[in-house]
Amino acid sequence: MxxxxxxxxxxxxxxxxxxxxxxxxxxxxxxxxxxxxxxxSTIEVVDGVRPYTPLELAGRNIYVREGCYLCHSQMVRPLRDEVERYGHFSLAAESMYDHPFQWGSKRTGPDLARVGAKYSDDWHVTHLVNPRAIVPQSVMPGYPYLAATEVDPTGIADHLRTNRVVGVPYSDDQVANAAADLKAQADPDNAGVEAFTKRYPKAVARNFDGKGGAPTEMDALVAYLQMLGTLVDFKLYNEKANLR
Structure with a gap:
C-alpha cells in the first residue's frame, strides 16, 4: 500500500x-x-531587579492611565538594528513585576525600555509639558496638567497590596510605609530618605519636577521613566559575551 x-x-x-x-x-x-x-521559574534570575517604589508605581499607573503604551513599546527585540538604537535586548526579568506588562505592539514614538537616565529630569518635564519644544515634528499630546496635580498618597498602600496578591514581593514594612516613601523619594531633604533607600536599593530620591511642595503626578511619571532600564548592569552581560 x-x-x-x-x-x-x-x-x-x-x-x-x-x-x-x-x-x-x-x-x-x-x-x-x-x-x-x-x-x-520561566524567568531568569537577574541581579538588581526590584519592585517599583511607591512613587514609581504611581508614575506607572499614570503612564497606563494616559495611554502612553499605545505609542511607546517597552521591549527591545534581539535584532541588530534595535540593539544598536536602543541598547541591550530586553530580559524577561525586567518585566516580572509589571501587571500588566508594557511591551506594546506599536511604535509611534521610540521604545522606552532603556530611556532611564538617558535624559535629564528637566528634559522629561519640558517634553511632557510641550513635546514640540523638544521635537518640533512630534505628534505627542502635551500633559501640562501633571505638574499641577498632586499625587494622592492615601491609596498607594492599597496598590502595593494588590500587586502583592499577584506575586510582587512587597514586604509588610514597605506596605506600611508606602505613603511616607512616596513623599520621601520626591524630596531629598525629607527625613525619611535614608529609610526609603534601605527599603528600595538603587532607588533615587530627588525633586523630579523641579518644584517644591507635595509630590505631583509629574514627579511620579518622571521617576518611573527615569528608572526604566537602569536596574540591570548590562556591562556584566557584555563582558561575559566577550569572554565566550
Missing part, C-alpha cells in the same frame, strides 16, 4: 482525520508544556 493510498483513509473519513489532528495537538502540547513542570 503506497503512502497516498494510506493517506486516503484521512481524506475520506472525517472522524479519523479529527482524531489524527487531536492526537498531533496533544503530542505537540505535551512537548511544549511538560518541560515547564521541571522549571522553578
Amino acid at each position: 503506497s503512502f497516498w493510498t494510506r493517506h486516503q483513509i484521512f481524506e475520506k473519513n472525517s472522524i479519523i482525520l479529527i482524531g489524527g489532528i487531536l492526537a498531533m495537538i496533544a503530542v505537540g502540547g505535551l512537548v511544549e508544556i511538560t518541560p515547564l513542570f521541571y522549571l522553578k
